[in-house]
Amino acid sequence: MTARTTNQKAWWLVAPVVVLVAFNALVPMMTVVNYSFQETFGDNVFFWEGFKWYEELLRSERFHDALVRQLAFTATILAIEVPLGVAIALAMPRRGPWVSVCLVLMALPLLIPWNVVGAMWNIFALPDIGLLGRLINGLGVDYNFTQDPTSAWVTTVVMDVWHWTSLVVLLAYAGLCSIPDAYYQAAKIDGASAWSVFRHIQLPKMKRVLTIAILLRFMDSFMIYTEPFVLTGGGPGNTTTFLSIDLVKVALGQFDLGPAAAMSLVYFMIVLLLSWVFYTVMMRNEGT
Amino acid sequence: MLLSWMAWTWQTAAFFVLVALALVAMGIWEWRSPGGAPRRGILGLDTTRGDRLFISLLGAGFIHLGWLAAFGAPPWGALAVSVLFAVAVFRWV
Structure with missing residues (x-):
């Protein structure tokens, strides 16, 4: 049984955050909800449409396709970035002068703005003048990310892996560094193999940071926009048109604010649900 | 109007009022039974x-x-x- 807290004055310290969140999240969210039930042609004139935009969206093949592409992209990059990030973190030195060098090298991709990453990879992978594109074609592989869907997908995934695996590495490395030496000494006395040490010491101790890493990578990759937009523009055709790119096309390209608002809310609910499922599954039995 | 850009309707306002009331009710419940x-x-x-x-x-x-x-x-x-x-x-x- 928890005792009742008698002094509630600390709540006032939270007040500034509440006001900030109200203005940068709650008010825009309310506006999006309002828009999602109406039609507008601008000039603050709105017409009630009820659930029409939701019905159209949920039965739209275009939305289903974008959602499937988004889920496939997120599943792919999580399946690559998390094991790769953990493997790199395990390989990094824990002591000595190389620690700083490794950390700086790992942090570099994270410092590059997203649109610059897209532009870099666009030029790098161009089949006629790009170093990577020319190299792959020189090896006899037919590679052209501007025309071939497979090439476009592979390039988008590799670009994301290059940009964001570092985040998993740094978080996993922080988790590894927090493990006391006594655990390793005990494992050594018991004659534990490297796999046993990883399975029973390192992985459980990294659980919390890996939960954060997976959640961050899931949310970021599920909402990815700038990099694929600069790299492929959603093409060729619609093959790399993820949910966010499609949303911007509807909202800004077609100026269909009502349908775009409905799409935003469904998008938000999917992110919320999947984040909750990830978090709940990973933190299950944590308190016991 | 000051809030006309938010495109309020009575239906959406009622929805948010209900959510707010649910949160207030949860607050009271927590206060009564922490x-x-x-x-x-x-x-x-x-x-x-x-x-x-x-x-x-x-x-x-x-x-x-x-x-x-x-x-x-x-x-x-x-x-x-x-x-x-x-x-x-x-x-x-």
């Missing part, structure tokens, strides 16, 4: 009553979306299913 009534329900999840409200609201959102996709408007049936779902969540989850 601790959040934590327990492990049938799904094997450790939940407080705040978690159960979150699951109920999120579930209600998806029930409505599913109803709209399958049967279209009006979603009164979805509302009834959502209430039953919330009761079940607060009782067993």
